[in-house]
Amino acid sequence: MFNGLKNAIRGVINKLFNKSSIQNELKVDIAVSDKMSRSIDLWLNMYKNKSPWLNEVTKSLNLPATISSEVARLVTLELESEVVGNDFLNKQYQDVLKDVRKYCEYACCCGGLVFKPYVSGGKIEVDYVQANNFFPTEYSSAGDITSAIFSEIKVKGDIKYTRLEYHNWTPDAYTISNYAYKSNTARLIGYSDELGKQISLKEVSEWADLSEKLTLQGVERPLFSYFKIPQANSVESTSPLGVSVFSRAVDLIKEADKQYSRILWEYEATEVAIDADSSMFRRNSSGEYEVPHGKKRLYRMLEMETGDNKWNVFSPTIRDSSLFAGLNQLLRKIEFNCGLSYGVISDAQETDKTATEIKASKQRLYSTVKDVQKSLEDALEGLIYSIDKWSILAGFTPSLKYETTFNWDDSVVIDKDSELLAMQQDVASGLIRPELYVMKKYGVTEEEALKMMPDTKDLVQDNPFDKGGV
Numbered sequence: 252m253f254n255g256l257k258n259a260i261r262g263v264i265n266k267l268f269n270k271s272s273i274q275n276e277l278k279v280d281i282a283v284s285d286k287m288s289r290s291i292d293l294w295l296n297m298y299k300n301k302s303p304w305l306n307e308v309t310k311s312l313n314l315p316a317t318i319s320s321e322v323a324r325l326v327t328l329e330l331e332s333e334v335v336g337n338d339f340l341n342k343q344y345q346d347v348l349k350d351v352r353k354y355c356e357y358a359c360c361c362g363g364l365v366f367k368p369y370v371s372g373g374k375i376e377v378d379y380v381q382a383n384n385f386f387p388t389e390y391s392s393a394g395d396i397t398s399a400i401f402s403e404i405k406v407k408g409d410i411k412y413t414r415l416e417y418h419n420w421t422p423d424a425y426t427i428s429n430y431a432y433k434s435n436t437a438r439l440i441g442y443s444d445e446l447g448k449q450i451s452l453k454e455v456s457e458w459a460d461l462s463e464k465l466t467l468q469g470v471e472r473p474l475f476s477y478f479k480i481p482q483a484n485s486v487e488s489t490s491p492l493g494v495s496v497f498s499r500a501v502d503l504i505k506e507a508d509k510q511y512s513r514i515l516w517e518y519e520a521t522e523v524a525i526d527a528d529s530s531m532f533r534r535n536s537s538g539e540y541e542v543p544h545g546k547k548r549l550y551r552m553l554e555m556e557t558g559d560n561k562w563n564v565f566s567p568t569i570r571d572s573s574l575f576a577g578l579n580q581l582l583r584k585i586e587f588n589c590g591l592s593y594g595v596i597s598d599a600q601e602t603d604k605t606a607t608e609i610k611a612s613k614q615r616l617y618s619t620v621k622d623v624q625k626s627l628e629d630a631l632e633g634l635i636y637s638i639d640k641w642s643i644l645a646g647f648t649p650s651l652k653y654e655t656t657f658n659w660d661d662s663v664v665i666d667k668d669s670e671l672l673a674m675q676q677d678v679a680s681g682l683i684r685p686e687l688y689v690m691k692k693y694g695v696t697e698e699e700a701l702k703m704m705p706d707t708k709d710l711v712q713d714n715p716f717d718k719g720g721v
Contacts, residue, residue, distance in 0.1 A: 476633030590619035
């Protein structure tokens with residue numbers, strides 16, 4: 252039953268074929284529409300700085316990667332989490348947390364990411380499957396993906412080998428099926444949508460120890476966990492997949508790139524130059540006119556009209572202020588559509604004009620970060636369950652009770668200094684008890700705060716006049 256578990260059940264993911272090929276072969280329906288698939292591909296290309304509108308004229312600000320990175324940074328910067336009650340499980344989990352920001356960024360880019368653990372040697376490894384590289388087949392009424400297909404590609408010479416790993420969960424049983432295919436279309440890799448001829452897993456040495464079909468009992472949920480960006484899917488409301496954090500700003504990002512390109516052209520077009528008649532340049536030994544060495548960018552040789560005017564300085568007025576102002580307004584609209592506060596990617600000196608705007612802007616960012624943190628926490632809980640279940644099935648650990656703790660410090664998105672100052676004023680005014688301020692500032696319990704505070708008797712000094720002193 253466990254043949255292959257201790258070697259590897261993994262999915263190095265490559266989506267190199269059309270979903271219809273998989274549907275026809277495995278006789279299952281894939282819950283990803285062509286529209287949703289195209290959107291994911293667009294977001295990924297934008298993230299890779301390969302937006303379809305970029306060319307020699309239109310340059311990139313690389314906003315998709317910047318936005319994804321910034322959201323991931325704010326979400327995970329001060330994340331502290333551990334598994335209490337199971338040291339083996341906690342060790343595997345801490346390995347995941349080391350790179351959680353990077354994988355959170357990938358999820359922010361494409362709308363989601365799958366954590367899929369597998370057994371490798373004496374430990375549990377985790378595959379991080381991006382949104383364009385897996386095929387959900389079943390999902391619950393709440394939108395939770397319960398079954399999916401993953402693929403692994405190996406190319407040897409002109410032969411392409413494909414393995415499909417199908418996870419099918421039902422309340423009664425959990426089935427993992429492996430299928431292998433062979434095709435001689437390796438030269439078309441990246442474009443081929445054909446699986447080829449089905450073969451035995453044993454024909455590929457890396458897959459020889461894998462079970463063709465493995466049925467597990469007592470599995471309460473899928474042995475993979477989908478981290479979904481918690482935004483409403485405006486591309487396809489019925490899809491179980493998440494959307495990119497910048498999905499509602501695609502057109503604005505395109506316009507920002509065009510505006511940025513205008514600014515670059517403005518600097519290039521208004522670059523100072525000296526237009527001079529050819530008669531003002533010396534000739535070399537071949538009789539050709541020569542521009543001073545190292546000054547070809549400054550001097551432009553022309554055949555000017557006859558007369559006293561033999562040269563002219565080209566130095567037009569640059570319009571960078573108005574162009575940058577236009578770009579900054581676009582960046583502010585992008586921030587709003589992406590749930591960011593003003594000043595994250597726009598010029599902070601030109602933002603937050605009123606106290607009301609400042610408050611609304613910060614609340615927008617806070618809500619975005621907290622929502623993503625909650626979704627990531629749910630996904631990590633699911634991952635921990637999967638790691639624990641695999642470790643029990645593989646005989647690494649017995650079934651142990653455990654508890655997962657999460658600490659999300661919000662000081663990055665909340666102005667903690669201002670909040671503490673306001674509390675300090677409330678204490679001085681007698682509106683709140685001093686220990687509440689100590690609890691907030693140092694992150695301690697009420698009992699610990701009371702111990703930290705000085706005894707009020709020590710604060711009162713004896714007054715010698717009260718005792719009749721001189």
